[in-house]
Amino acid sequence: MKQTTAQIAIGLSQTQASRFARMALAGITREFPHKPGDVLLSARDAVRPRRSHPAFYGCYDWHSSVHGHWMLVRLLKSFPCLPEARAIRASIGGNLTRANLNAEAARFKRPQAKFFERMYGWAWLLKLAQEAAGAEDPDIAAWSRHLRPLVDTIVDLYLDFLPRQAYPIRSGLHNNTAFGLAFALDFARAATHKQLATLIVSRAKDYFAKDRDYPAQFEPGGSDFLSPALIEADLMRRVLTPAAFRSWLRKFLPGLASGGPRSLLVPAQVGDRSDGQLVHLDGLNLSRAWCMRGIAAALGSGDAASKVLLRSARAHARSGLAHIASGNYAGEHWLASFAVQLAATPVPD
Helix, strand or coil, X not given: CCCCHHHHHHCCCHHHHHHHHHHHHHHHCCCCCCCCCCCCCCHHHCCXXXXXXXXXXXXXXXXXXXXXXXXXXXXXXXXXXXXXXXXXXXXXXXXXXXXXXXXXXXXXXXXXXXXCCCCHHHHHHHHHXXXXXXXXXXXXXXXXXXXXXXXXXXXXXXXXXXXXXXXXXXXXXXXXXXXXXXXXXXXXXXXXXXXXXXXXXXXXXXXXXXXXXXXHHHCCCCCCCCCHHHHHHHHHXXXXXXXXXXXXXXXXXXXXXXCCCHHHHCCCCCCCCCCCCCCHHHHHHHHHHHHHHHHHHHXXXXXXXXXXXHHHXXXXXXXXXXXXXXXXXXXXXXXXXXXXXXXXXXXXX
């Protein structure tokens, strides 16, 4: 039976998973086009992506490659009989070797690399590690072991950087602080890494606990793929008790329960999907939807704001899911992973 858009917005079928897997497989071993993010100190540093980042050289940039790998691991666990399962094992197995990941870890330990992928790519790497950890599948278990040196390096970067970051970055792009903390906190709790979890909770409260009357009417920005307001709220529902979170959210977005601001609750429009910046807005619709689901679940079904968020989440999901396969690599190298993250965020009862 053909799946409707409404059904896709609620769950993920094997047909949809198969299509997303093919998109990621086409990217994680595609070296070019590539956008490097490294600081080059000399001509010796100007090497091709596959040499500088032997595990995560594909998908146009490092972080997209990481969340492409995360998505494929997630799909392999969710659909072990996926037609693309053999190709997934071969492609990820070729990338996530012990030698390749040791080289990735060493790359991060260079003095000039302390800014590289901070914190967006760091957060996705920890999400990949969390997904692979404890797997019964022998291939995934091996990838998890191989990831450990890089995971340890990224954790050390968090522990070093967060005490020194005085102010949060409230953007809709990669450097958003709340996003960098949310996935890392999930990892820290799953891995029982108490030092990292304690630090993230403390810094989240330092940065955001006193926020009031957030100007969400100015969203979205023209190239946002994250909502600064919703990503912050999605972090704080992880940090605060349910009662404290409900109180905080009423002060943070006081008009939410009555359906405002409209610009935050209506899906963003994309004018050109061949433009790598404008197509970010398709990702914004997907990330808004997963944040809304998570926030609504934390609020509880009886909360008026929860009902507003769930209605808006459905509209955002329909819009985002309709445009993942546009035929343009500008969006196709990463949007499917946002769709799978949306599917991984349960719809509250």
